[in-house]
Amino acid sequence: MGFKEPYQDVLKKKNLKATKHRYTILKALESNKLPVTAEDLYFRLKEKGISISLSTVYRSLETLHEKDIVLKSNLPDYNKAVYEYNNNEHRHHMICIKCHKMQPVTGCPLEEYEKLIESKFKFTVKGHNLEVYGYCNGCGCEE
Ligand SMILES: [Zn+2]
Ligand SMILES: [Zn+2]
Incomplete structure (x- = not known):
């Protein structure tokens, strides 16, 4: 392909395998300026015709969060977490x-x-x- 995916280094540094789903999620998070819930992200990806399951979105977000690539915040009185790309x-x-x-x-x-x-x-x-x-x-x- 010759073209280097922009998140390859980020993932590699954290010992994460660079999967297509992770790229897709990181790209969507970064282009979206506001933090989003896993569901929001899932629907957004679906709208774009990307086939991914909600549980994959959840799992990927959690993995990326554990590695500090994605920031997670819990909103008060709202039992959902929101995620955003950690651009440091x-x-x-x-x-x-x-x-x-x-x-x-x-x-x-x-x-x-x-x-x-x-x-x-x-x-x-x-x-x-x-x-x-x-x-x-x-x-x-x-x-
Ligand atoms: Zn408001
Ligand atoms: Zn401060």
């Missing part, structure tokens, strides 16, 4: 508690805070999580 870009999320839409926020307000913690507590910070909950533009601000 540090970011936070805004989560709508009504429609469960999850939008990334670029930029981090916690860098100074991390430095403060390091110097104050002599604690070596390796990362953090911050998710912001509320109502998205489409859902308004009803309480």
Whole structure:
């Protein structure tokens, strides 16, 4: 084929076999800017005429998540996880508690805070999580 699949290195580095399904899933996740549930992803792939079963989508997402290639987040009051491609870009999320839409926020307000913690507590910070909950533009601000 000569053409190198873009995710080949990523998968190889994590000792994962580069399967067609994994490529398809990674490609779909990366082109989709928002995190999606396994079902959403499954329907999206089906729409494109890709034959894959829902359990394969689940299994692949879990494997990719275990290897840190895909990020997984659990939404509160919503027993479904959402997945997104991990492009190693540090970011936070805004989560709508009504429609469960999850939008990334670029930029981090916690860098100074991390430095403060390091110097104050002599604690070596390796990362953090911050998710912001509320109502998205489409859902308004009803309480
Ligand atoms: Zn909403
Ligand atoms: Zn941050």
